[in-house]
Amino acid sequence: MKILVIHNGYRVPGGDQVVVDQECKLLRAGGHEVVLYYRSNKETESYTGLKQLVVLKQMLWAGDVRHEIADLVRSEKPDIAHIHNTFIVISPSIYSALHGAGVPVVQSLHDYRLFCPAAFFYRHGHTCEECVDHGVWRGVLHACYRESRGATAAVAATLVLHHGAGTWANNVDRFIALTQFAREKFIRAGLPAERISVKPNFIYADYSPNAEHDSDYAIYAGRLAPEKGVDVLLRAWSKVKERIPLLIVGDGPSLPGLRSLAEDLGLKNIDFAGRLSWDQTLGAMQKARFLLFPSVSYEGFPMTIVEAFACAKSVICTRLGSMPEIVQHGRTGLTFEPGSVDEFADRIDWALANPQELRAMGKEARKEYEHRYSPETNYKLLMGIYQRAMRERNAVG
Numbered sequence: 001m002k003i004l005v006i007h008n009g010y011r012v013p014g015g016d017q018v019v020v021d022q023e024c025k026l027l028r029a030g031g032h033e034v035v036l037y038y039r040s041n042k043e044t045e046s047y048t049g050l051k052q053l054v055v056l057k058q059m060l061w062a063g064d065v066r067h068e069i070a071d072l073v074r075s076e077k078p079d080i081a082h083i084h085n086t087f088i089v090i091s092p093s094i095y096s097a098l099h100g101a102g103v104p105v106v107q108s109l110h111d112y113r114l115f116c117p118a119a120f121f122y123r124h125g126h127t128c129e130e131c132v133d134h135g136v137w138r139g140v141l142h143a144c145y146r147e148s149r150g151a152t153a154a155v156a157a158t159l160v161l162h163h164g165a166g167t168w169a170n171n172v173d174r175f176i177a178l179t180q181f182a183r184e185k186f187i188r189a190g191l192p193a194e195r196i197s198v199k200p201n202f203i204y205a206d207y208s209p210n211a212e213h214d215s216d217y218a219i220y221a222g223r224l225a226p227e228k229g230v231d232v233l234l235r236a237w238s239k240v241k242e243r244i245p246l247l248i249v250g251d252g253p254s255l256p257g258l259r260s261l262a263e264d265l266g267l268k269n270i271d272f273a274g275r276l277s278w279d280q281t282l283g284a285m286q287k288a289r290f291l292l293f294p295s296v297s298y299e300g301f302p303m304t305i306v307e308a309f310a311c312a313k314s315v316i317c318t319r320l321g322s323m324p325e326i327v328q329h330g331r332t333g334l335t336f337e338p339g340s341v342d343e344f345a346d347r348i349d350w351a352l353a354n355p356q357e358l359r360a361m362g363k364e365a366r367k368e369y370e371h372r373y374s375p376e377t378n379y380k381l382l383m384g385i386y387q388r389a390m391r392e393r394n395a396v397g
Helices: 015-029 049-060 063-076 094-100 130-134 137-140 147-166 167-171 179-189 230-237 255-264 278-288 303-310 341-353 355-372 375-396
Strands: 002-010 033-040 082-085 107-111 174-177 197-198 218-221 246-250 269-272 292-293 316-317 335-338
Touching: 002 015, 002 063, 002 130, 015 033, 015 082, 015 197, 015 303, 033 063, 063 094, 082 167, 082 375, 094 107, 094 167, 107 269, 107 375, 130 137, 130 167, 137 147, 147 167, 174 179, 174 292, 174 375, 179 197, 197 375, 218 278, 230 255, 230 341, 246 278, 255 269, 278 303, 292 303, 316 341, 335 341
Parallel strands: 002 033, 002 082, 082 107, 107 174, 174 197, 218 246, 218 292, 246 269, 292 316, 316 335
Antiparallel strands: none
16 A cells, blocks of 8 residues: 655654654555655744745645645555644645545544644643634634734634635545544534544554663653643642652743742752653653653643553553543553642652552553554554545545
């Protein structure tokens, strides 16, 4: 099978980039030919002043990209196209080009961008679905995207235009939601239930899991932004009775404020390690006692949790969105109420006071990885989705 994989990377690559890389590797290992079309929002970094109008035009309808995709389809003749992200540079202009050429289209839903200008159903410290209930223009009122009404209006206009034109409803044969929770949210927002499959993310774990831990520290790994709840983590850490070192891996807009908060709380032995490579992050994960995941937003499918499971590490995370679907309380980790500093601290205290039970949870986490999040399991799911998309496209001509 020849698969055209299409992805628009963000300025700072995130979990979706890891997924694209891993899936391309998986498909090639299965004997398939992968044609990757990749663009990045880094291309727009130098645009200032009036040149930012070019970004708006590109977001709404990138005619040049549409022509490139059409040419690529004619020359490569793919059996199927798998789109991961089109925001901003690629734009939704490519969907009708693929549909018109008779190419079955699969769309991975890494976030909630199709119905939320900010992409996370999160606003000013809490979850928010007002754009589902009242329309995406509500996001302009709250300046949800980049805290700018103008930027939010541009994203909202793109969504209104393309939902009105049926860009996704008419041109995507099968959507991939990453969890059952996400699937239900997309159905509520208006996507056709019969065309949404659930396939979680996965990773290659080319190493031996370490449930014993070599070093005496806990780890957080991820973007440092308000919706990630790292401030809650620091406040909870200040209440932990017998603290061990805490390693915080990642970068983002909240870093200066988090450093100040740690200092105000008198926290010692906290290492803000910054952004590490994927291999370095996995290396740090292998040696940690457990992963802390305090997100206060729904999340899509946190790759960090799968990485922890692959390393035989239990996870302490919030009971919110996709997390309790992935982390089973008392088996593969512990959960707490979002934003609850005291309950979070209690969970950490328990984990530190019960090392044998913690190791047992880590072993269960590894079993969960092998059963649900391994390359072998994911390959079967992905092939089933591709085959179903092709059958459905052939059925409608």
